[in-house]
Amino acid sequence: MKTLTRWFSRNLIRIYMVLGFTYLFIPVAYTFVFSFNDYIKSNLVWRGFTFNNWKNPCGVLDVCPALGNSMKIGLLATFIATILGTLIAFALGRYAFKGRAVTNTLIFLPMASPELVLGASLLTIFLNLGMNLGFWTIVIAHVMFCISFVVVTVKARIASLDPRLEQAAMDLYADERETFRRVTFPLVAPGIAGAALLAFSLSFDDFIITNFNSGTTITFPLYVYTHAERGLPAQANVIGSAMFFLALLIVVAGQIVGKKVKVGK
């Protein structure tokens, strides 16, 4: 008994971690398992195992166009937000200028506002301007809420750089531009990649802001939400699971490449 208690107290954190990760992954596992369900109409009750949903992920009306929209919006919003956010991060991390406090506040506020308020206020301005809601209003909204997260991520990376590396480059007669191109930027690049991945995942998964500004355009989260009432096809589970594994693959591959690059140097 005593050894058991000791084992418990020694491994308490590990036990807790297992429980925590179980909680995190229960719905993911459920989604994955039910992507193999031989369902009829609604994917609520387990009826038997099949590969059909995976063989034919676009077999249900609208699901693949919705996925396509999410991908296009996600890539476009990520591209714009990463550029705009990285520029701001460099300004904040590398220059002294007037208006720093205002800039910081403007970056912080969108992150501190509930999505509902962001989505609703954008909708009011789009309505007032008489803009047609759809693909582009979603892109505009996604860029807006992704910028702050990009700034924070890239800025953290810039702040963690050893300033002596840049000084060393300058000592070796690199001019400012060359130092930036050959030293600073490559060192910050992993942070920018991380920020882009974060921005894409925020955009791809966003529901609340998108729902306000989508008009008749359907993204993947909107598809899932509107079909949940009538019964969701297992194809949605297939796409959710596939995205999950794809993201894991990208991150793991990125880590391996990152290590190789480091070793290579």
Add this chain to the structure above:
Amino acid sequence: MAAVVRTSGAATSELKKKSLVPYFLLAPGLIWLALFFVAPIITLVSTATKTPGVGIGEFVQTYRWANYLDAITGSAAQFSRSFLYATIATLLALAIAYPLAYGIAFKSGKYKNILLVLVVAPFFCSFILRTIAWKQILGQNGPLFRLLLDLHIVSDTTHLTASAPAVIIGLAYNFLPFMTLPLYGSLERIDPRVLEASGDLYANAFTTFRKVTVPLSMPGVVAGTLLTFIPATGDYVNAEILGNPSTKMIGNVINAQFLNTQDYPLAASLSFILMIIISVLVMIYIRKAGTEELV
């Protein structure tokens, strides 16, 4: 708010002083935020005091400040419920995330990076899909309910879904990665020598944790709780999917007013009130917690 977000990192003296370069770098992003964040909020505020006009769906500016009063008295229950649920969900998420982040930071050795990726990984399996999964797992046909039924913990008449606890569990679940990552960030930065020093000074493990680890992880606690509390307060998806009519949060009301009833002034005043209450709470909280590093 300006004092709150003041950067405390690099000393200004080390930064380059060039008159125009930083403004060129800032301009595109800040213009985007001015057009699509600041201007919309201003429009929202101006919509909040409008009243219905002649045409259907038309509203005219009459500066009717009483709209705010109507909004808050009409939805007081949903407001207080939102803050209650969000507070409980935040505490729950903190209780789950702290040991998780602690374990990843101090006890996971070479698996650290993999575990960190696993914390964020559920994000990629759509948030709505996962919430629906919870509904089905907790539902009467779901595996968890069946198990509890076999163990005689619940009876046929018990409902795990369509209840306040289900909404709170869903909220805590959804924002768990937002809680875990900042906690990990601040725990990971703790110098292990500081913890050793505490042990050398005859503090036992628990005292070291309470007097050294916890205070040093406070920036992470503050950031994590904010990143959970703010979106949880404004959320309506969990209440919609996992709740029942008596668990409606303020998000459900605002959403319905905007998208179904289309009473834009009411919806706008509700949104603005929500934003103000959250900002005030956040400022008080940051003051109390004494942290300045947020951005």
